Amino acid sequence: MNRVVIVGGGVAGLLSCHLLAAKGVSVVLLESAERVGRESSWAGGGIVSPLYPWRYSAAVTALAHWSQDFYPGFARQLLEDTGVDPEVHVTGLYWLDLDDEAEALAWAARERRPLFSVDIAAAYRDVPVLGGGFGRAVHMPGVANVRNPRLVKALRASLAAMPNVELREHCPVTGFIQENGQIRGVVTAGGEIRADRVVLAAGAWSGELLRTLGLELPVEPVKGQMILYKCAEDFLPSMVLAKGRYAIPRRDGHVLIGSTLEYAGFDKTPTDVALESLKASAEELLPALKDAEVVGHWAGLRPGSPEGIPFIGELPAHPGLWLNCGHFRNGLVLAPASCQLLVDLMLGREPIIDPAPYAPAGRLG
Structure with missing residues (x-):
């Protein structure tokens, strides 16, 4: 395998490229937008955990656990290599008034994860700005968030310095090159780009591309819409989550509030209805935000998939075409393990985890 083309420059594509290139593979990464990492990888919150980890299957849990251990060291390496700090910020996370607290605690005991029921008074002591009226709290102390726009900036800078990587932005892919039953590259507006293997990591757009092969990918x-406030650096010491909405503190005092969950096709227009809903959630969680300025409001498109289980592996009917897509709400937290698993499979190495749950075989229409 001398040359790989990766379609999609979000965190899954960028990190797949990074890991392959580090093994000496020549990689061409193609991004349809003017800049890599500007879709859901930029728009999300960057919590290095599923929002409710106990509600997911073992397949998602396995990827999440591996990735959580990966981020701190990788962020330090990116900072050293590029001068761009992805800001992995360990704050912990409080869930408030959970309906399924018993299930959360049972999951933590089974998975040996540090998640505990705590006295609500302890939560108020730790997060004094928390709104009143909450009665119960569950705490996971080691959870971090990564500043995802800076993560993709650091990844881009790292790839730009690798001699065996070619980044082509503003380069939409329109189809695949098929020869003798094999996928041998992609077709773009600027012509064909040939490769030994192609990796499809185009997020919410992956299904559109696979339709050119007559395949139905359930992605x-x-x-999802979010808003951003600017506060004092010490305003919010921990992430907090209640009623499906969360607040995430960045190191410099920015606080993210998210997010909506809307099935609206490829429309990314922020709406006033969502803005008001998010502001109401923000002020219920953290009443002091009523007097804070909203400095950002945006929308992104998650790659929704059944049960949030990504597709990772080669398509049996189209040898040479590999998938790494469909991470739904957990792209940032699942990306390291997903990309490492992909690279292990492509290079014929012992995979970090059992690849069977993510294999495309039998999961496409």
Whole structure:
């Protein structure tokens, strides 16, 4: 395998490229937008955990656990290599008034994860700005968030310095090159790009591309809107989550509030209805935000998939075409393990985890 083309410059594509290139593979990464990492990888919150980890299957849990251990060291390496800090910020996370607290605690005991029921008074002591009226709290102390726009900036800078990587932005892919039953590259507006293997990591747009081969990939765009406040650096010491909405502190005092879950096709227009809903959630969680300025409001498209289980592996009917897509709400937290698993399989190495749950075989229409 001398040359790989990766379609999609989100975190899954960028990290797949990074890991392959580090093994000496020549990689061409293609991004349809003017800049890599500007879709859901930029738009999300960057919590290095599923929002409710106990509600997911063992397949998602396995990827998440591996990735959580990966981020701190990788972020340090990226900072050293590029001067761009992805800001892995360990704050812990409080879930408030969970309906399924018993299930959360049972999951933690089974998986040996540090998640505990705590006295609500302890949560208020730790997070004094928390709104009143909450009665119960569950705490996971080691959870971090990564500043995802800076993560993709650091990844891009790292790839730009690798001699065996070619980044082509503003280069939409329109189809695949098929020869003798094999996928041998991609077709773009600027012509054909040939390769030994192609990796499809185009997020919510992956299904559109696979339709050119007559395949139905159950990955669809799911819109999420978020808002951003600027506060004092010490305003919010921990991430907090209640009623499906969360607040995430960045190191410099920015606080993210998210997010909506909307099935609206490929429309990414922020709406006033969502803005008001998010502001109401923000002020219920953290009443002091009523007097804070909203400095950002945006929408992104998650790659929705059944049970949130990504597709990772080669398509049996189209040898040479590999998938790494469909991470739904957990792209940032699942990306390291997903990309390492992909690279292990492509290079014929012992995979980090059992690849069977993610294999495309039998999961496409």
